[in-house]
Amino acid sequence: MSSKSKGGGDTVARRWTLLLCLGSFVTGLLFTNRMWTVPEAKDIIRANKAKEHREELVVEGYYSKIMDQKEEARKILGEEGSTTEDDLQMLNKAISNLEMELAAAKMAQESILKGSPIPQELKVIKTRRHKYFMVIGINTAFNSRKRRDSVRDTWMPQGEKRKKLEEEKGIVIRFVIGHGNTRHESTTQDMLLILAVPLLVEFWIDQLKLRTKSMNHVEGYLELSAKTKTYFATAFSLWDAEFYVKVDDDVHVNIATLGNTLARHRLKPRVYIGCMKCGPVLARKGVRYYEPEHWKFGGDGNKYFRHATGQLYAISNELAAYISINQHILHKYVNEDVSLGSWFIGLDVEHIDDRKLCCGTLPDCEWKAQAGNTCVASFDWSCSGICDSVDRIKEVHQRCGENESTIWNAVF
Template identity: 40%
Template sequence: MHGKGSNTRLSTMASRSRIPTLLLFMFSTFATIYVAGRLWQDSQNRVYLIKELDRITGLGKTAISVDDTLKIIACREQHKKLSALEMELAAARQEGFASSRSTEANEITSKKRPLVVIGIFTRFGRRNNRDAIRKAWMGTGAALKKMENNKGIVARFVIGRSANRGDSSDKSVDIESRQNNDFIILDNHVEADEELPKKTKLFFAHAADKWDAEFYAKVNDDVYVNIGEPMSRSSTATSSSYALGTTLASHLDNPRVYIGCMKSGEVFSEPNHKWYEPDWWKFGDKKSYFRHASGELYVISQALAKFISINRSILRTYAHDDVSAGSWFIGLDVKHVDESKFCCSSWSSGAICAGV
C-alpha cells in the first residue's frame, strides 16, 4: 500500500513537471518565429532604405538607360495603380460597396494623356511678360483649362525661390500663383541666372513626375507660341500648318526624340565674355559646342524626360542651359530633329514661335 501511494505521487509530480516544460517549449517556439519574422521585416526595410538612399543620392549608381528607365517607370505606375485599387476596395467595404471615390478615379483614368507640358521659364520682376503671354496664347482660368482638356497642352510658368527665402519677391510670386494657378514653383531651387541649367533639369524631372505626357517643352517668357490644334496619328499636316500641336503630332511614333532649332556655336574661354564657358577645354581643340537646340524653345519626348528624372543627381550641367540639355542626350539612342519652325526669328518665316 505504501509503495503504491508513492508511485502515484511520483507519477503526479512527473506529470506536473512536464506541463511547464511543454509551455516553455511552446513559448520559445513562438518567440523564435516572432524574432525571425521581425528580422526578416527589418532586412526588407533595410533593403528598401538602401535602394531609396541610392536613388536619392546617386551613390553607387551609373546612368540608367532610356529603356531601363521606362521599365522602372512602368513598375512604379503599376505599384501606384495597385495601391489606389487597394484604397478604393477598403473604402468600398466601409461604404457598402458604393464608394463615390471609384467614380472620381474612373474619371481621372479616362482622361487623355496630355500631348505636351510646356514650362515657361520666368524670373522675378517679369510680371508684365507673364501677363502678355497669358493674353496672347496661354489664357487664364477656364481658357487655360480648356487648352489642357481640348488640346492636350499644359502650360505653366516655372520659377525658383529667392536667395532671401520669404522676401517680397517670393511673396509676390505666391500671390500671383494663387490668383492664376499657373505656376510650377521649384521650392528647392534658388532663382539666379547662373543656376538656369540646374533649373532646366529640375523642371523636366518635376514635369515628368507630375504629368504623364507625350512631350515636354521648355520656352522662355519672351517667346510667343502658336499652340494651334493637335492632330491625330492618322492625320496629315498641310504646308500651312505651323502650330505646335500639329508639329509634335508628327513625331508621336518616335519614342526618343529631341526637337529644336539645332546649332553649335563657339565656346568662349575668356572669363570676361558674356557667354564664358568655364569648361571650355572639354570641347576639343576647335572649341565648338556639340549640336544642341536653341534655348528659346525645344521639346523632348517622354522617354528623355523620364531619363532626366531618374538620373537627375548625376547629370552634370555646363554654363548654359541649352548646352546642358543637349549634353544629357549624347551617347543615347536619340533622334535629333533640326526643326526650322522652332527657330523663333519671325512669324512670317513659318516659325511656330516668335521672340519679342
C-alpha cells in the first residue's frame, strides 16, 4: 500500500514539473516579440507614405524617358542598321541621364528634409522642356558691336530664318555678353546678356539678360572662366539641348557641318569635343596667358592637361548639367579653356579631338572645302581668331562657307 502511494506521488511530481515547464515557456513567450502581431504591409506603407512622398522628386517618367531615347536612337540608326555596339551606346546614354537626374533628386531630397528650398538648377533637371539639338553661345564683349554685326552678316541666320532654325532644326544661337549698355542693340534677336547666375530673366528680341541678387558679371579676360561657367549653367537652365557649344565672335562657323559632327556622338554619354591641346604652363608674370596658379601643375616647363582650345568647343547635356549643379564649387583658372578642361578631369568623360573644329583661314579652309572636307570652324592661330575679323570674315565666309541650303537640307 505504501508502495502504491510512493508511485502515485512520483506521478504527481512529474505532472507538476511538466506544468511548470509549460507555464514557464508560455510566460517567456509573453515577454518576447514572438507573440507580437506583425503589422500588415499596408500599415507599413501607410506609416511611411509621407516620407515616400517627399522622396518622389524625379522618379516619375524615368521609364518613359528611356523609351523616348531608345525610339529616337532607332530613328537615327534605323532598325536594320542597329548593332550591338549601337545598343550599348544607347543604353549607356540612358543610364548616364538617369544617374544625373538621380543625383539631382538626392540633393533636392536633402534640401527638403532640411527644410531648405530646392535650388533652381535642380528644379531645371526635374522639369524638362522641349528638346533642342544644340545651343551655340557666341562669346562677345559689350564693346564688340562690329564683330557681332560681321557675324550676323555672314554665318548666323537672322529674322525668320533664325526662328525657323530653332523650330525646325532645334538649333539655338545667341551672343553671350557680360554687363554693359546694350540699349542700342535692343531691337536685335540674338543676344544673351549674362550677369552671373540666372535668377532674373529679361528678354529682348535677341537678348537675354541674366542677373543675380548681389553681383554682376563684368567683362574682361580675367573673368572669362566665370563667364564660361555661367553661360553653360544658364543655357542648360533655358534650353534642354543635346549639346552646348561655345564659340568666339571672331571665328567663322559652318552650322550644318557642326551639327553633323556633333550628331555622330549623340549616343555617347558625357562627351567633350574640340581641338585638344596641352600647352606650356607659363609661370613668368607679364607674359600672355600667365598662369598665377602655375605651382599646382608641378615645376618649370610642365604642360597643362589635355583640353580643348578656347575658340570653339562643345559639351554634351550631361556635362552641362554637371556644371549647372556644381557651379558654386568649380574652381576657375585664369584661362577659361583650362578651367573647363579641369572640371572634367576627374569625371568619366570622353575627350574627342576633331581638327575640323580648328581649321586655318584662307587658303587652308578653302582647299579643304574644295576637297569636300568642309571645316566646322576657321580662324588664325596667330590671332586666336580671324585676324581683323570685322574686315576679313566676309571673305572667309564666301570662300569657305557651306551653301545656305545645306543647313535646311541637313537631318541631325
